[in-house]
Amino acid sequence: YTKPMTESLQALYFDALARYPVADVTRALRLHIRHPEQGRFFPKPADLIVLIEGDAESRALQAWSLAVRAWETHGVYASVSFDDPCLAATIHDMGGWIAFDERYKILKEEPFMRQEFVKRYLGYLQSPPRRAIASLPGLHAMENMRRGMLEAVPEPIAIGAGQKQQALGDGRIV
Numbered sequence: 225y226t227k228p229m230t231e232s233l234q235a236l237y238f239d240a241l242a243r244y245p246v247a248d249v250t251r252a253l254r255l256h257i258r259h260p261e262q263g264r265f266f267p268k269p270a271d272l273i274v275l276i277e278g279d280a281e282s283r284a285l286q287a288w289s290l291a292v293r294a295w296e297t298h299g300v301y302a303s304v305s306f307d308d309p310c311l312a313a314t315i316h317d318m319g320g321w322i323a324f325d326e327r328y329k330i331l332k333e334e335p336f337m338r339q340e341f342v343k344r345y346l347g348y349l350q351s352p353p354r355r356a357i358a359s360l361p362g363l364h365a366m367e368n369m370r371r372g373m374l375e376a377v378p379e380p381i382a383i384g385a386g387q388k389q390q391a392l393g394d395g396r397i398v
Contacts, residue, residue, distance in 0.1 A: 225265075225266040227266045236269070237269055240269035240270075240273070241269060241272060241273070244273075244276055248276045249272060249276070251275075251276075252267075252272040252273075252275035252276045253267065253272065255275050256271055256272065256275060280346055280349050281342070281346070283345075283349065284341070284342040284345040284346050284349070285342065287308060287310065287311040287314070287341075287345050288338055288341050288342060288345070290306070290308075290311065290383065290384075291306075291311060291315060291324070291341070292328070294306075294381075294383045295324060295325060295328060298362075298381050298383075299325070299362075300321065300322055300324075300325035300362055300363055301362050301363045301364050302362045302364065302378070302380070302381050303321070303359050303360060303361045303362040303364070303365045303377075303378060303379075303380035303381065304321060304359065304360050304362070304380050304381050304383050305358060305359040305360070305380035305381065305382050305383065306357075306360075306383050306384060307382065307383070307384030308384060309348075309352065309353050309356050309357070310345055310348035310349055310352065310353065311345065312353075312356070312357035312359075312360065313348050313353035313357055314341055314344045314345045314348060315341075315357075315360055316357045316360060317344055318337075318340065318341065318344065320360055320361070321360035321361060321362055322361075322362065322363060322366065324360075358380075359380035360380070361380075364377075364378055365377045365378060365380075
């Protein structure tokens with residue numbers, strides 16, 4: 225690219241990309257170089273980050289898919305804990321895990337719900353939540369807390385894109 229790689233430029237790139245595995249950065253560089261339009265220019269750190277993480281809209285839709293898979297797999301009775309703070313805050317703002325279940329079951333509501341989710345999630349990507357949502361309680365936890373049976377409140381199920389996937393007995397992946 226005929227651009228000199230000064231020490232300060234190297235430090236800037238290292239700081240911006242240090243949180244990603246080297247294999248991901250290498251893959252992003254290869255993708256950038258092969259891109260017919262963007263590959264003509266020297267990549268900025270932001271170009272590589274988008275290739276590693278995806279653009280904001282893609283990330284929001286992936287978060288939606290993860291939430292729906294969690295709902296389909298675990299249902300409303302279980303409490304859930306998402307490793308993505310933006311995802312947890314989005315569902316919390318939409319009324320919580322139980323409200324997610326109630327709205328998602330209404331077939332006509334799903335497209336509007338997905339659109340609302342994506343908008344809220346994109347907002348949290350721009351300005352991350354100020355406080356983390358530890359978990360989203362399900363029906364069992366809510367009922368046991370209501371009755372004062374705190375020892376019977378089940379632990380939330382940890383759900384996240386960064387976790388190892390587990391195969392269920394019926395072949396589905398969680």
